Amino acid sequence: MLPLKEKDKPIIQKLLAAGCCARCILRFCCLSVQAAYRQPAQETMKELKAFIAVKENTKHQESVALPSTQENNGSYDAAASEAPADPPSKRAKLDPSETAAQTGESAAGQLEESRVCVVCLGILQHLCGTEQATKISETVKKEKYEFDTLVLSVSLPAQLCVREHSCWLHVKKEVREKGLVLDKDDVIQVKEAFKWIMQGLVAKELKGVAVVSKSMFEIGLEFIHLETDSDCHFLAKSCPDCFRPTKNKQSVFTRMAVVKALEKISDATFLQHYPCPPPQPASCCLPLDVQCLHMSVFIAGRYNKFCRSLPQTPWVIDGERKMESSVEELIAAPILSAFRADGFNFSSSGREDVDVRTLGNGRPFAMELLNPHRSRLTKVDMKQLQEEINTLSDKIRVRDLQMVTREAMSHMKEGEEEKTKSYMALVWTQKPIQREDIVFIDDIKDLILDQKTPLRVLHRRALAVRQRVVHSMSTRFVDSHHFYLGLKTQAGTYIKEFVHGDFGRTKPNLCQLLKTDVDILELDVESVDVDWPPAIPE
Amino acid sequence: MDNAEQKNANEEAPSVIDRYFTRWYRADMKGKACEDHCILQHSNRLCVITLAETHPVLQEGRTVKSINYQISNGCSRLNNKVTGKSKRGGQFVTDFAPLCRITCSDDTQYTIYSCIRGRLLEVNENILKTPNLLLEKPSTEGYIAVILPKFEESKSITENLLRREEFEEIVSKRGQSHPP
Numbered sequence: 001m002l003p004l005k006e007k008d009k010p011i012i013q014k015l016l017a018a019g020c021c022a023r024c025i026l027r028f029c030c031l032s033v034q035a036a037y038r039q040p041a042q043e044t045m046k047e048l049k050a051f052i053a054v055k056e057n058t059k060h061q062e063s064v065a066l067p068s069t070q071e072n073n074g075s076y077d078a079a080a081s082e083a084p085a086d087p088p089s090k091r092a093k094l095d096p097s098e099t100a101a102q103t104g105e106s107a108a109g110q111l112e113e114s115r116v117c118v119v120c121l122g123i124l125q126h127l128c129g130t131e132q133a134t135k136i137s138e139t140v141k142k143e144k145y146e147f148d149t150l151v152l153s154v155s156l157p158a159q160l161c162v163r164e165h166s167c168w169l170h171v172k173k174e175v176r177e178k179g180l181v182l183d184k185d186d187v188i189q190v191k192e193a194f195k196w197i198m199q200g201l202v203a204k205e206l207k208g209v210a211v212v213s214k215s216m217f218e219i220g221l222e223f224i225h226l227e228t229d230s231d232c233h234f235l236a237k238s239c240p241d242c243f244r245p246t247k248n249k250q251s252v253f254t255r256m257a258v259v260k261a262l263e264k265i266s267d268a269t270f271l272q273h274y275p276c277p278p279p280q281p282a283s284c285c286l287p288l289d290v291q292c293l294h295m296s297v298f299i300a301g302r303y304n305k306f307c308r309s310l311p312q313t314p315w316v317i318d319g320e321r322k323m324e325s326s327v328e329e330l331i332a333a334p335i336l337s338a339f340r341a342d343g344f345n346f347s348s349s350g351r352e353d354v355d356v357r358t359l360g361n362g363r364p365f366a367m368e369l370l371n372p373h374r375s376r377l378t379k380v381d382m383k384q385l386q387e388e389i390n391t392l393s394d395k396i397r398v399r400d401l402q403m404v405t406r407e408a409m410s411h412m413k414e415g416e417e418e419k420t421k422s423y424m425a426l427v428w429t430q431k432p433i434q435r436e437d438i439v440f441i442d443d444i445k446d447l448i449l450d451q452k453t454p455l456r457v458l459h460r461r462a463l464a465v466r467q468r469v470v471h472s473m474s475t476r477f478v479d480s481h482h483f484y485l486g487l488k489t490q491a492g493t494y495i496k497e498f499v500h501g502d503f504g505r506t507k508p509n510l511c512q513l514l515k516t517d518v519d520i521l522e523l524d525v526e527s528v529d530v531d532w533p534p535a536i537p538e
Numbered sequence: 539m540d541n542a543e544q545k546n547a548n549e550e551a552p553s554v555i556d557r558y559f560t561r562w563y564r565a566d567m568k569g570k571a572c573e574d575h576c577i578l579q580h581s582n583r584l585c586v587i588t589l590a591e592t593h594p595v596l597q598e599g600r601t602v603k604s605i606n607y608q609i610s611n612g613c614s615r616l617n618n619k620v621t622g623k624s625k626r627g628g629q630f631v632t633d634f635a636p637l638c639r640i641t642c643s644d645d646t647q648y649t650i651y652s653c654i655r656g657r658l659l660e661v662n663e664n665i666l667k668t669p670n671l672l673l674e675k676p677s678t679e680g681y682i683a684v685i686l687p688k689f690e691e692s693k694s695i696t697e698n699l700l701r702r703e704e705f706e707e708i709v710s711k712r713g714q715s716h717p718p
Binding site: 452455456457458459460461462463500501502503504517519 | 553554558580582583584586620621622623625659660662664671675678679681684686
């Protein structure tokens, strides 16, 4: 039995007449017993009709708005005889009286069962049940996701809010009479009722996976109803400031905007522009494809790059690929297939040029894996994955590969400027040099550079003079025109420009220090002094 | 390292220019004999405007008295400012827009032109303090200005310019027709 009170009767009567479905009627009765929504809608409808029929005589005098006694009689019949779901004769009676009173346009003789609810547009009527739950679980199983829990997310057409509001205005008086404190917020939302019904069914289909309110795994259900899309349009004229066009929105009538406009609009204005109760739709909502989404997982590690013809990220000029591969792709390919992810975002603590090697402990990097179908990799799995990456290419090497949290990723970027980096450069000098000509460089400490944005990157970075510190340098004489220069610098120092001077745009530079033209022939990153991610012992 | 010895033997250093830039030329700018300009275009489309080595300013024995980026009463290239990644606010220059005027110690004056269309990013203020940079390192530290062509014009702006070989041919013919 439905836990309904005497004061629900006028609400039920009014809503039945307006063309609401059984579950929407429960919602407007502010009934929060979940089981009531889970029972078959036909049962609920029968019970509702039986309920209002019971004290028909006493109630009848009070119910002002009801169009006729025919309806009540009809309901009484159904309840009294306990007849199976659709005795057509009495429903045919109900329809013309109701439609004549409300809209006057709906075809007479339509069966009540096939009439789409004026508020939920069929969602609680025809679109939540075992059939839909099976469809959802089939999609999830087909994609072979790995998950412990899931969350259902439901996206409803924005015009549902308009219809809900119209219906609320229709029964506002009766609802408030039912309980002094009851207000629009106490009406159970379509979404909520939908979840109460569906969550259990989906969980059952997926063999006991918990359906919760927060989960890494989300099943997205979206409904559209083109027929009534224009329901919202009058709001744009009444509350133009709620509907400002934005760049990436297809329509200004988002759910948020519509809700906001409905909060602002006065009842009188609303009623001027929109029928109350809402008009009868001809068709039911259309469910779009079930969308599965697993929240991103994050992994981190360090990489070495041993090749002087390998860019860090794919290098594309005028839509044409410049080099075959990239560090990012070499690392990402095995990881993507291990996690069965749709895509990735790669970030690292700085980056090196295509012709620069990264030696030593390597450069910290992190990756966001988008929509991973697999997300539970053990430490052993990660170790294997790392080995796989390292076997597939000798141009790069990865270490300390591990799963991390989104928050931990920020360690890599934070304080990036304060970190130091060590380099080794092979330098050529135009004038011949002797061992003693370069030793003075070893004594230079904390040399402050003014670096104008290098011409090399000026097309994509702002023009500025940046101060950078070369903490220390060391030299190793090779021959009369070559020496190795070791540098320990503040992160963000452009080393090549410090050596050749970049048309005199980095000052001081090595040309000035040595009083001859110098050039940089080779460069290696020897260490990136960022202590994240934590080292993993071999 | 034999290679290095050989490089040293050459007059030209294995310079940054050769690695990253393409050299383009404009000979006899605005019909004035030998006033050649050299445009260094980086692979990222950015252009550095310099004097070609054949420019009269760089000829034997000349010295520079002054360099002036004030090209008219109302316009000084020194006031050029660009902000942000998109380089907003930079003066837009076309092929024949003057960038600066160089006065030699014999009071001859030369105007240096933009040679290409684009947004002026910076001018070289170092040559104001040290005009000798212009004579000693005309194609590096003695550069005149940096111009960023429009993205869609990055290829077409060099169509009117001479390739290195074409320019060298013109220069060698000059020698024949006007023997020193």
